[in-house]
Amino acid sequence: MIKITFLLIKPLKPLSFRWGGEFSPILSGPMNKGVSEPLPLPSTIAGFLYSVTKNAGNKKDVERLSLEDDLNTVKVKLWGPLLYIKGNYYAHSYPGKIIRLENWKMIEEVDVVNVLKVINKIGIGIKGDSKAVKESLLYTQQLIKIREGGILVETDYEIKDGYYTMGGESSIVKIETLKEVNIPQKGKYGLVISPIILKPVNRIITIYDLYDMEIEGLGKLRDVIVNKLPVKLGLIGVGFNISYNVRRPIYPAIMPGSIINYKEKANLGLFRENGWGSVLPVDSVIDTNTH
Template sequence: MYLLITPISSTIFRWGGVSSILISGSINTGYYEPLPLPSTIYGFLKYTLVINNIIKDNDPVPKFRGPLFYVESETEKVLCVHSYPQKLRCNNDINIKTDEGWYEHRLGIGLDRKKKITKEGYIYMEKMLNLQLIANKIISKAKRYGVLIDVSLDEHVKDKINGFVAPFGGESRPAKIQVIDFDDVGKLIRRNEVLLASPAIVDPKDDDNIVSWDDKKVNIEAIEGKITYRVVSLGFERGKRSQMKLGLMPTVKLNVEVNKNSIFQEGIGYLTDRGWGSVCII
């Protein structure tokens, strides 16, 4: 089932770093991207499915793949894959980098939620991204856009979640879910490139052009620039931060001569059931 997640207003996809104000002046070392981390989507789905009594609080979230950026107009549909850092690579041959003018800069004050008071000296900054500006850059007069994911859900839950609004991304900004018919996804495949769509959790590298996990490996090639690795957080589980792992950033294409559909379905690396290491063919 394909779900389109559309923020109701500007949203925050922070991939790490610190955003704060110091006495000596402002400092912003946060990493902001045009698409969310898989851990952000996992939390969003968990909230949605538990609130709608589709799963129990202790149940895992069903397997999902993505995210991609999807935008459509009256005459055109376009898929874009993340190209780290701060870029989208689209199948209509438009490649864009997020513009600083698409962000809203907000100042926040830390709160002690138990005491219901502000935290002394805890002032921070966030950058909120307007996805509609991105959509209109890709297609003029975009009528529908957002973060697209493919989730293993039964059709009978469609009516429960279609139109549901849930907290999404930093500051728990609201976003609306639309269940969309996407049977014609094959028609959007133009270049037939196999691209990494989300960070892949892999073993420490021995070769710049090969990534491995368990007893598997795949050859990779930089789309542009260089192959990038970062230590990433796997998010939070029951209020506790999960482990930090080595992540291959979505900057690469996979050199796969056969079984493209298999690697598209399975992804690469560890924790692919949670969206890490998703693969897109565009």
């Protein structure tokens, strides 16, 4: 029998969870700005869990794999994430907001600054080879500080409580196992809490074509739309290929904060076996497109 556990990941310092864009002066000019979302992508969490439990990260292990196949090297049963702060639950509403939940009902959508601490860091550009200052190059980076709480995920990986490093910057996090977490298995609607990855298309499409896009394991997008609650669609990268040292392809996705006509706790869409496409059952909804 597979043991399922809830882990609370508590960052000990401010972090930046970037979901897209290029943090480069080549594209953005002499002033760069990195904006953080309140929660990390599933690929960040899955990679962390896999590296901690499987001693992963050796490039030689995946050198024989294609760019598409290397996703299969990280099989992590993962559902989430949610914010868990002082006994309260919050879900991500892309871009840059969170949804307060109460008794598994959507109560309100709020700005991140109302719940988390947002820090804007200003710095100067440095040349990678010589560590000298790059003239006329500045950057601002938005950091998120989770106070009195952490990032809640459900997984079948067993990790001892303690301190670990997570992310490309090797930030220190504290892991705690939570024993009493009662996530509902069914509800009246489905709240998307991590991106549902859709099948890509190889042509220019219209807005009407979007509704014919397939959700792996569920059907067409048009069949799960809740009346008067349009879903949020976007483009998302699904992680980084350590073998080829490049980003993996970008896919269309249903973004967090969307409401769909799906009543069970699940993972949907492409790469759901890697932790993407988490859906939280809720008993009431709000229109996050108007907040």
